[in-house]
Amino acid sequence: MSSKLDKKVNNLPDKPGVYFFKDNHGEIIYVGKAGSLKRRVKSYFARAGDRKTEALVAEADDLETRETPSVLEALILEAEFIKKLKPKYNVKDKDDKSFIYVGITKEDYPKPILIRGHELDAKRFALSAVFGPFTSASTLREALKILRGIFPWSECRPNQGRPCFYYGIKKCPGVCIQKISKKDYQKNIFGLKLFFSGKKTQIIKNLEREMKEASKSHEFERAADNRNRIYALNHIHDISLIKKDDYADYKNYNIQKYNVMGRIEGYDISNISQKLAVGSMIVFEEGSPKKSEYKKFRIKQTEAGDVPMLHEILARRFKNNWPRPDIILIDGGEAQVNVAEKVLKANKLNIPVIGIAKGISRKNDRFVFDYKNQELKRIIKTFENLFKQTRDEAHRFAIGYHRSLRKIKRIDKKE
Structure with a gap:
């Protein structure tokens, strides 16, 4: 490990974020996410890895990091940089067909779905937006569980006459029993799209504006709903995204x-x-x-x-x-x-x-x-x-x- 890299590795914050390994020409060769930048990056140098990891560590000469407020946001930022930069150790032994994507369906009441890379071309016509690539289907499913609590969506039949299971746990906004208009439902999906685009700040500004408007017009229930969403976005509980990765990292050097x-x-x-x-x-x-x-x-x-x-x-x-x-x-x-x-x-x-x-x-x-x-x-x-x-x-x-x-x-x- 170069002295430059060693110094950076030993001064990393114990916070979530994205890290970038660079070679001696300054080119980014790998992008990763972490629940703790300090623990995750140190784990690369604390144990023997597989051939790909050993080759990455041998070639890495420098490091950059970008902190995020939550691991969920690190997950989305990682996907953005993999798509933009295509670092060689992210795409090595993989092609676009091996990654996972989130697609938003085109229908009256859209919803997010997971799509394998090899299915993307065939399904793109039925999607209003696509986000990715992501590296782990299980992590992405956990991310969607968290986001559904903030931007609930429907998987049930509209106006089916009885509330679905997810309505009872506040993960469906009530399409099943006509509790939400198409316009308000689309706002949920728009918020979800903004989040996957890395625009959480814009979402919060929109919600704050709507909350003030609702309060002025004495729509206190809607104002309270917006207030709760703002709180949820500022206090994202994403332990499910980091527990296994952090546990593995912890075991690696303790x-x-x-x-x-x-x-x-x-x-x-x-x-x-x-x-x-x-x-x-x-x-x-x-x-x-x-x-x-x-x-x-x-x-x-x-x-x-x-x-x-x-x-x-x-x-x-x-x-x-x-x-x-x-x-x-x-x-x-x-x-x-x-x-x-x-x-x-x-x-x-x-x-x-x-x-x-x-x-x-x-x-x-x-x-x-x-x-x-x-x-x-x-x-x-x-x-x-x-x-x-x-x-x-x-x-x-x-x-x-x-x-x-x-x-x-x-x-x-x-x-």
Whole structure:
């Protein structure tokens, strides 16, 4: 590695973005995206790779990077530069037919579809726009899942008389039950096209203008919808795009003791004045919720407080022959972590326990764990968002169960 390249590699930010390897003539020979520029680029030089990677590293003489607000935007920027520059190590052993593209269909209610390069020419006549090339179909599918939450689109039959599944989870704007006009639906698709064109700033400006207009005309629901979209665009939750790549990079240059992409179990307690106290156990595998493994606990000892309640649900959990977790995540501080470790010790289990103590309005979260464990500390720093997402899901599931019991109790009283 040249001294110039070495200096740049060691001063990279721990932020998402796009990186460009250059040869000794200054020509860009490879473009890549990263959840962490620092971890991703370092991984090239920390291990032996395949022949193509080794050839790239041997030829690389310089480096440039461009930070992005999110990995999702890095994904789109990477595709833009691959299309524009066609760097030799991006297209080596590939042609346009091997890449993946996003096409927007031509119809009354358009939608994005994934298209293989070899299908593109045959389908282009039925598309109003094409974006790409992208290198991974699975990553692109995850990206579309995120974007559908911001710019919902329809895959259902218009005016079918009953709401589709995606309408219930706010991923369809209601084409199925005539809840949205063609004009407003087209605005969603236009926003999606702008995002794939790298024009997020323009989208936000458009939404801010529409929000002000809606407020002036007392259309408060539309104003709130635009406000929520602006927030979503400024706080894109794209952990699903980075978890596997970052985990692989982390393993490449760290001694990996803990399987973060294995089974993480998250726990929380929900009660009001110790009434109808319940507990939740949620499971993440491969960095994503595995809802088929979720468990609800109706707590029996309701007079003792949150810590003994947590002890109860953990003791009950480990009496069952369920899959062993790789990491346990607790919504709580030192007392909750200590009681979890006590239950594990009683069951002769050695599983790392991480707590997240609540700050004011959950804005100042503090991780609680064995601070002498430097490897666990690095894991938490690297996968902070994943652990917070696990905590939030455990909290949501516990509150949902508690509310359902309160609702049943109110109905029983009325009867």
